[in-house]
Amino acid sequence: MRKRSLALLALLSSSLFLAGCSSQELRGFGFEEGLSSVNDASLGLWQGAWITAAVVGLITMILIIWPIAFHRKKNEDFPKQTQYNIPVEVSYTVIPFIIVAVIFAYTARAQNEIKEVTPLSSQSEVVHDITVNGFQWSWQFTYQEAGPGRTVTGTPAKPPTLYMPVGEKVRFKITASDVVHGFWIPAFMIQIQNIPGVENQIEFTAKKVGTYPGRCNILCGRQHSQMLFNVKVVSVSEYKSYIQSLQASEDEQIQGANA
Numbered sequence: 498m499r500k501r502s503l504a505l506l507a508l509l510s511s512s513l514f515l516a517g518c519s520s521q522e523l524r525g526f527g528f529e530e531g532l533s534s535v536n537d538a539s540l541g542l543w544q545g546a547w548i549t550a551a552v553v554g555l556i557t558m559i560l561i562i563w564p565i566a567f568h569r570k571k572n573e574d575f576p577k578q579t580q581y582n583i584p585v586e587v588s589y590t591v592i593p594f595i596i597v598a599v600i601f602a603y604t605a606r607a608q609n610e611i612k613e614v615t616p617l618s619s620q621s622e623v624v625h626d627i628t629v630n631g632f633q634w635s636w637q638f639t640y641q642e643a644g645p646g647r648t649v650t651g652t653p654a655k656p657p658t659l660y661m662p663v664g665e666k667v668r669f670k671i672t673a674s675d676v677v678h679g680f681w682i683p684a685f686m687i688q689i690q691n692i693p694g695v696e697n698q699i700e701f702t703a704k705k706v707g708t709y710p711g712r713c714n715i716l717c718g719r720q721h722s723q724m725l726f727n728v729k730v731v732s733v734s735e736y737k738s739y740i741q742s743l744q745a746s747e748d749e750q751i752q753g754a755n756a
């Protein structure tokens with residue numbers, strides 16, 4: 498028995514090791530802390546939900562294993578039959594209700610924080626505007642600061658790069674040309690649907706310089722898996738010079754790979 502549990506432990510730890518999880522990712526259950534404002538709002542909820550699930554799972558497992566181990570058939574006597582146990586029935590109704598209510602409250606709080614968008618009229622803080630349009634089979638990024646027509650368009654062969662200034666808010670307008678797509682930056686814990694004829698909005702701040710993969714996460718057709726892009730979080734001055742390079746560009750339609 499002890500050998501088996503040791504083997505199980507070795508298997509578990511090696512699988513975590515092989516999965517390439519850093520200690521920080523392990524703590525964040527697969528996500529790194531402090532990468533974006535959305536990630537700040539969601540990570541606690543994500544960790545809390547997993548811990549709750551683990552505790553509930555453990556208690557359930559004990560409740561199953563305990564009677565199997567200690568209340569096996571002992572003799573041929575017909576066991577005592579019990580009907581209705583009001584305290585047990587009340588507790589298994591009330592406890593899950595409390596768990597769901599607590600998770601719901603934290604979810605609603607995080608969601609309100611994530612959905613908050615600075616009004617267009619607000620002059621008090623720097624907010625950049627980028628439109629993200631999904632189409633079969635890539636992405637178009639339009640930076641309002643670069644002026645009209647300066648759209649970066651990707652292709653499956655040349656996935657586009659989305660530039661974001663570190664530490665400054667970006668207000669995204671999310672649209673689609675044909676079918677529903679899903680703008681997804683896994684590391685930032687962000688997912689919002691691109692819906693034809695609808696303009697969704699999300700605003701967030703990237704907090705750490707680096708390059709992060711982006712994907713489409715709504716099955717949108719044959720080449721859905723090729724709808725990739727990169728998010729490049731750069732310093733504010735680098736972002737400005739990128740916008741200037743877009744303005745200086747001769748082409749109306751800028752290929753994603755140039756970006």
Ligand SMILES: [Cu+2]
Nearest residue numbers: 678713717724
């Ligand atoms: Cu798509």
